[in-house]
Amino acid sequence: MNTVLAQQLDEQINAxxxxxxxxxxxxxxxxxxxxxxxxxxxxxxxAEFRDQLGAELQQQAARIWVEQLSHKAGFExxxxxWSEHEDFEPPQFKSLPAAPLDCTHLAVSFSLHVAVMxxxxxxxxxxxxxxxxxxxxxxxxxxxxxxxxxxTRSEAHGGGGGGDRDKVQASKGTAxxxxxxxxxxxxxxxxxxxxxxxxxxTLVGSPEVLLPESSQAGDPLSKILxxxxxxxxxxxxGSGQSGGVGSGRGPGLGExxxxxxGAGVFHVGGGVSAxxxxxxxxxxxxxxxxxxxxxxxxxxxxxxxxxxxPRDLRVINSLGMGLDEKAxxxxxxxxxxxxxxxxxxxxxxxxxxxAFRLY
Amino acid sequence: xKIAGPEALEREQIEAAQRDPRQFGVLYENNLRAVFxxxxxxxxxxxxxEDVTAEVFHQALAxxxxxxWEGRPFVAWLLGIAAxxxxxxxxxxxxxxxxxxxxxxxxxxxxxxxQAMYAQLVERLPEDQRRVIERRFVYQQSxxxxxxxxxxxxxxxxxxxxRALENLRNQVRRPS
Numbered sequence: 001m002n003t004v005l006a007q008q009l010d011e012q013i014n015a016x017x018x019x020x021x022x023x024x025x026x027x028x029x030x031x032x033x034x035x036x037x038x039x040x041x042x043x044x045x046x047a048e049f050r051d052q053l054g055a056e057l058q059q060q061a062a063r064i065w066v067e068q069l070s071h072k073a074g075f076e077x078x079x080x081x082w083s084e085h086e087d088f089e090p091p092q093f094k095s096l097p098a099a100p101l102d103c104t105h106l107a108v109s110f111s112l113h114v115a116v117m118x119x120x121x122x123x124x125x126x127x128x129x130x131x132x133x134x135x136x137x138x139x140x141x142x143x144x145x146x147x148x149x150x151x152t153r154s155e156a157h158g159g160g161g162g163g164d165r166d167k168v169q170a171s172k173g174t175a176x177x178x179x180x181x182x183x184x185x186x187x188x189x190x191x192x193x194x195x196x197x198x199x200x201x202t203l204v205g206s207p208e209v210l211l212p213e214s215s216q217a218g219d220p221l222s223k224i225l226x227x228x229x230x231x232x233x234x235x236x237x238g239s240g241q242s243g244g245v246g247s248g249r250g251p252g253l254g255e256x257x258x259x260x261x262g263a264g265v266f267h268v269g270g271g272v273s274a275x276x277x278x279x280x281x282x283x284x285x286x287x288x289x290x291x292x293x294x295x296x297x298x299x300x301x302x303x304x305x306x307x308x309x310p311r312d313l314r315v316i317n318s319l320g321m322g323l324d325e326k327a328x329x330x331x332x333x334x335x336x337x338x339x340x341x342x343x344x345x346x347x348x349x350x351x352x353x354x355a356f357r358l359y
Numbered sequence: 360x361k362i363a364g365p366e367a368l369e370r371e372q373i374e375a376a377q378r379d380p381r382q383f384g385v386l387y388e389n390n391l392r393a394v395f396x397x398x399x400x401x402x403x404x405x406x407x408x409e410d411v412t413a414e415v416f417h418q419a420l421a422x423x424x425x426x427x428w429e430g431r432p433f434v435a436w437l438l439g440i441a442a443x444x445x446x447x448x449x450x451x452x453x454x455x456x457x458x459x460x461x462x463x464x465x466x467x468x469x470x471x472x473x474q475a476m477y478a479q480l481v482e483r484l485p486e487d488q489r490r491v492i493e494r495r496f497v498y499q500q501s502x503x504x505x506x507x508x509x510x511x512x513x514x515x516x517x518x519x520x521x522r523a524l525e526n527l528r529n530q531v532r533r534p535s
Contacts (some may be wrong), residue, residue, distance in 0.1 A: 054384065
């Protein structure tokens with residue numbers, strides 16, 4: 001009986017996951033209740049999404065905070081310079097009686113001026129000291145390099161980028177197909193409604209490479225939903241130049257230049273620095289392994305993206321008893337200072353050993 | 360004068376985040392579930408729902424200085440941004456008619472509370488049942504994929520799914 005019900009329930013769940021609205025299609029109360037519950041469970045937030053968006057917002061908040069600080073510092077500096085200027089004449093409020101000179105007020109005023117000056121100096125120093133950090137955050141937003149390539153030992157050749165100097169970054173969408181030559185660069189917002197030579201937009205690259213397709217053109221890596229061709233130049237979509245899609249130069253896709261797909265994944269060494277762990281929550285034991293007193297080392301192959309997040313986690317050395325899953329679960333939450341090549345953050349593949357020991 | 364109550368607390372959290380945007384995390388954690396639930400019920404895929412939810416919070420953080428407290432919960436503002444983005448999304452994919460809707464903040468507050476309760480109940484399930492539920496509904500994997508991952512037969516995974524949902528239903532029905 002339960003097997004039949006389990007099968008019927010699964011069929012209803014399949015329909016729900018395929019996008020169907022919840023509608024009670026059965027007279028069996030038990031099955032109807034369970035399907036209704038399943039319909040609600042579809043709207044649960046995944047832990048990965050919550051953590052990833054949280055980390056992105058943290059970065060955005062830090063940038064806004066730095067901007068606020070620099071505006072404030074500039075304002076305070078302006079006020080200070082204004083009041084110290086030799087020709088400065090304070091505004092005359094003739095209708096008000098002159099305040100009597102008070103030593104306490106004078107002391108308070110002096111202390112406030114000293115505090116403001118100290119604030120200006122320290123915020124200036126802070127900005128200088130954190131210049132790399134600030135630049136790193138901005139670069140990491142632009143240098144995300146996970147298009148579709150597998151890890152390689154050297155940088156993938158090719159790539160491209162474009163845009164039409166919009167103030168907003170390029171919107172999310174799919175890149176057009178590859179062709180041997182490009183007659184029309186891709187675009188999100190069509191500026192010329194009536195071109196002299198209408199042709200399908202393409203990227204230059206091997207036509208054998210098939211890219212995902214959708215009706216919405218854009219940069220596959222973007223998170224921006226409002227329509228924009230991007231901040232780059234020379235046509236195309238993205239922050240790069242010359243008719244491609246992404247942050248590179250040329251009519252291809254991704255970082256790099258000259259067409260094709262750019263930006264693969266590096267290995268550490270040969271001018272590529274190692275990533276450094278910044279946040280390392282410890283893995284938990286699985287109940288099964290704890291009961292069996294099972295311990296050892298799980299080895300994972302992980303790509304550390306230019307934004308410092310681990311991606312494409314694979315188990316190389318398995319321990320079983322639920323410890324592989326626990327290792328993946330923990331490392332997924334780790335955050336890194338990314339690897340660098342030529343001063344820019346790049347994606348690298350590394351191996352991470354996660355030790356499970358019982359004391 | 361110290362004002363007590365959730366409204367006053369939320370107002371303090373908003374003002375703190377307006378002074379220092381790094382305090383936005385509390386508002387994000389408190390409202391993520393309600394926003395995602397609202398968006399996911401109106402878009403065809405989970406991926407799209409995540410994209411729009413992310414955009415809602417990015418826009419909210421960027422425009423936080425413009426937010427004025429008018430006695431309505433913060434989530435109402437977020438849902439307003441979400442409704443606008445969803446309408447744009449539908450227009451982009453070719454549905455020119457978008458029906459404007461009145462946002463029922465209280466209703467979505469209840470949705471969020473219910474989602475939070477389900478999340479807690481799922482956490483309390485036996486590990487094999489919890490894994491099946493998470494993989495099936497949060498990551499939307501097929502029974503075959505889950506069976507391969509867990510090293511079980513497809514029939515066994517369907518049974519686990521069935522038992523897990525029954526467990527959850529019994530927990531929901533049980534008086535607190």
